[in-house]
Amino acid sequence: MLFHSKPLKIFQRSLGRHKVLTSQEDLLTYSYDVSFNRSMPQVVVLAESTEDILTAVNFAIDEGYKITPRGAGTGMSGGAIPLKGGMVISTERMNHILDFNVHEKYMVVEPGITTAQVQDEATAQGLFYPPDPSSYKVSSIGGNVAENAGGLRCVKYGTTKHYVLGLEFVTSRGEICCTGSLNQRSDTYDLTPLLVGSEGTLGIITRIALKLIEAPAGRGTMQAFFPSLELAGNSVLEIMAAGIVPSVCELMDKSVLDAITAYTGTPLPPKTEALLLIEVDGSGEEVKTGMEEIESLCRNRQAVEIQSTEDPVEAEKLWTLRRSISPSLARLARGKINEDVSVPRSKLPELLKQANRIGKRYGLMIPCFGHAGDGNIHVNVMYNPDDTLEKKRAFQAVEEVFREVVRLEGSISGEHGIGTVKRDYMRLQMASGELDTLRRIKEAFDPENLFNPGKIIPD
DSSP states (O other): OOOOOHHHHHHHHHGGGGGGGGGGHHHHHHHHHHSSBOOSSSSEOOSHHHHHHHEEEEEEHTOOOEEESSSSSSOOSHHHHHHHTTTEOOTTTTEEEEEEEETTTTEEEEETBBBBHHHHHHHHHTTOOOBBBBBTTTBHHHHHHHHTOOOTTTTOOOOOOGEEEEEEEETTTSOEEEEETTSSSSSSSHHHHHHTSSSTTOOOEEEEEEEEOOSSEEEOOOEEEOOHHHHHHHHHHHHTTTEEEEEEEEEEEHHHHHHHHHHHOOOOOOTEEEEEEEHHEEEEEHHHHHHHHHHHHHTTOOOOOEEEEHHHHHHHHHHHHHHHHHHHHHOOOSSSEEEEEEGGGGGGGHHHHHHHHHHHTTTTTOOOEEEEGGGEEEEEEOOOOHEEEEEEHHHHHHHHHHHHHTTTTTSSOOOOOOTTEEEEEEEHHOOHHHHHHHHHHHHHHOOOOOSSSSSSOOO
């Protein structure tokens, strides 16, 4: 269905033509994210204020069009894809800090500001915003909230939901609603936890109150190379069992390390089969003690080599391998299905074992890496997209990985969200009664299915 020219012209005049895109070239730009999916919208609104979003929502209601909220478009689960055409409302121009209270340690921002900007502003005042998805330099806070983004520091500091104090959002009735610290009333339900992670299906977020914390005084970084994946995984369990909570605990398997070596030319210690990259932060004494205890535990688990430093410049060198993963894997195959899954830490060695088994069964490389400290692993199924049978095997392997994750009492999504990519796998994760509960929540917020239809909940 196309927009009628007269209503559209009236809408453009009321909002401003520079905020309303209708050319095919512009629409194509907003038809995709980082996932496989593509779908063209019929109009794109570049909102610059809450009032712009209200105007756009009410126009869409009057004309009967669906709305897809969009941040920076860096999502990996198809959450920003306009499956039903209609209108995309982009918040990329809403990128301002509205309030910053250093003494109370909070910041109120618009949804289009990047995670990096929030972190930099906090750092400049001696404060710290911990969530750090890998796309932090370009991903928007609004998108982070919609997906409940995580990152490398989740093991110690948690995910985005732990830092959202309150929200302002536009409802499916074209009204403004405030939650948490942004709600002036204290006698109502706090809807903040429902909105965080809802992937734009319940409302369009327009303001976000973020909690900040004191910045850690120091940081130590360590690389530990192991002769087996099992020894590396068990080292993670022992570190956490000892009461040490690193701020970062990243795991890379042999397939990932081989790809990095081929890409960068960086030599690895002989007999290396797995790598842990660990950081400890806090006071000087906390860092020193934590690093010493972790090194001792890793040596007891037969680490073949350990490199550590508290110098920021040297630490950057230790991060080289971790930051080389994505370009290194891109050289292995043109097709990659990057699934983020999460299991209890105690089940992590078993998950990695099963991923290896599934790769051999389907004749595919499945490199694994990720946030071992909280059991969140990126399982990468590599394949040739021009080979129809191999592509089919790749998606069969993904489903088998998901089944193993559920068997291990884990989650099929650790931090990327559900969107369209994992929507049809939700039946593996949730019982019919649980899915019905999700449908009832969606209907309560959005009875006409206005916002982001076709996401999260399977048909």
